[in-house]
Amino acid sequence: MTEASRTIAGAVLLTIVTIQFGGYFMTRIVRGQVPMTDFQKSFARAGHAHAGVLVLLSLVGLLYVDQTGLSGFWLWVARLAVPIAAILMSGGFFASSAGKDRTAPNQFLWILWLGAASLALGVVTLGVGLIVA
Secondary structure, X not given: OOHHHHHHHHHHHXXXXXXHHHHHHHHXXXXXXXXXXXXXXXXXXXXXXXXXHHHHHHHHHHHHHOOOOOOHHHHHHXXXXXXXXXXXXXXXXXXXXXXXXXXXXXXXXXXXXXXXXXXXXXXXXXXXXXXXX
């Protein structure tokens, strides 16, 4: 593993503490200690789940990225697009459901879709890079 990938992996691992805090917050939600609509609860669950899964996918991807023949811009896309997607997608779920008594997404739903685009770009770049190598 290159130094760049190792550093990014270390930073990604540190984000797990925020996901743990999110898990604690989810326990407060399901116990009824945080008032939310059913819509907000479902988006909170989705945001938390996407954060966890995409952080794990980011770490797995970093194990493979240095095995590709990618260089320059495309190497950095393969390294960073999935971790960025983890931030954007989970943040998009939380931001678009923020507000008292919200029953539908607000104007921040675009953050979720930007994260989805980052995820697609990252996994396609990494996948193609591995196949071509």
